[in-house]
Structure formats: C-alpha cells, structure tokens
Amino acid sequence: MFNLSGQIALVTGGSQGIGRAIALTLAELGADVAVMARTLEKCETVAEEIRAKGRRAVAVRGDMGNAEDIKAAVAKVGEQLGPISILVNNAAITRDGLMLRMKQHDWDEVINTNLTGVFLMTQAVLPMMTKARKGRIINVTSVVAQMGNVGQVNYISAKSGLLGFTKAVAREYASRNITVNAVAPGFIETPMTDVLGEAARNAMLEQIPLKRPGTDLDVAYAVAFLASDEAGYVTGQVININGGMYM
Secondary structure, three states, X not given: OOOOXXXXXXXXXXXXHHHHHHHHHHHHOOOEEEEEEOXXXXXXXXXXXXXXXXXXXXXXXXXXXXXXXXXXXHHHHHXXXXXXXXXXXXXOOOOOEOXXXXXXHHHHHHHHHHHHHHHHHHHHHHHHHXXXXXXXXXXXXXXXXXXXXXXXXXXXXXXHXXXXXXXXXXXXXXXXXXXEEEEXXXXXXXXXXXXXXXXXXXXXXXXXXXXXXXXXHHHHHHHHHHHOHHHOOXXXXXXXXXXXXXX
C-alpha cells in the first residue's frame, strides 16, 4: 500500500462511517490524523483508535456550517500536529424532502454545511499547503450528484457543486503542486444506511451491476490513493465508487 509517513491529515465528519474508515486507513499508512465532527466524544474515540496504531491524533469539535468553528479547528490542528498536508472534506448532512414541500431552512442548512463549509475549510487550509508547495485535497461527493434522486434537491445541489468546486480549485492550485480530486460513493453500507427497510435496500441493489453494497473501506482505499505520492499526476478528477450503479 501507499506510504503517508510524515503527512498530517484532517478528516471532517471523521467520527463515524466513511469518515472514520478514512481516518483509520490514513493512520495505518503512516499519517498523523485530526478527526473533526460535531460531537467531540465520538471524535476522541476515533483518535484513540489512531493512537493505538502508533500515530499522533487530535480530536476536534466543529460544525462545518460554522465559519468560526472551521477557523478554530484548523488552528488547533496546526498547533498540535503541524501544517495540514492532506484535507478530506467528508462531513455532510441531509434534510430530505420533496421539492415543493422543502423549507428554505432545510435548503440553506444543507448548502451551508455540504458546500459552503467545504469552501471555507479549503480556504483555511490552503495557506499551509501553498507554503509547503504540496498538498492533497479530497472531496467526498456522491453518485446522486451525477444521476439525481427524488427528495434530495438540496443535498444533490450541494454535492454537484462539489464536482465543479473540485475542478476549479484543481486548476487554480496545480502550479503549487496541490492536487484536488473527489470520490463519489454509491450505496455504501454504513450506520446511516442501516435504517433502510428491506424493500428499499433490494431496490437499490437492483440498480448495482455488482449486486452488493460498497463498504466504507472501498471508499477509504480510493481516498488513500489520492492522498499518496503515487497519485501526484492526478488532479481535477472524480473516482466513482458505486459498483457500476452509474456508468
């Protein structure tokens, strides 16, 4: 596998599910990792798992919908671990509802967290990367950003925005040896998908040529590649991790 020794990663939404798997995988490959989420206790649990692997870790409480939280989180990581060289923008929320019934508050909250928060976090971390003249930024979008889904116009708008954001920032910072890419997971088994009923689960699997859901590690390994030196010539790209659900 890839060697991330000497790298310092910040994983947002890293306290559970895909984010936790990403944080632990980066640590296993040698990176020191900061785990950020809205619940500090959950972040600390993952940080302890990382320390058990022999890597440094810091737990950071922060809401991606809050600009001050983002600034404070980046400052704390810089002080306790050092300059961030890998940023994984994974944190996201859902507030599902049909278009005509969706409240503006639900639209604003999702856009603010899932898209504006990524903008603010990336803006906060970029000075560290430009000074080092190296960095890896990986944004976690979704298969629904490419194919649509009923009842998720706010979520899909934000995740689609990340696709354009990834390409724009990739072009802007390529000359500084900073790569910016995205991963687009499909139906991944996590605690969030455990609530699906059997009928909904089977309907989802019918759309997947590989006939199985993905795992959090399927996503984590793709992120690890994009964070590595081996991916140094990959930028502005989207890796689809969906079992063929969208081709």
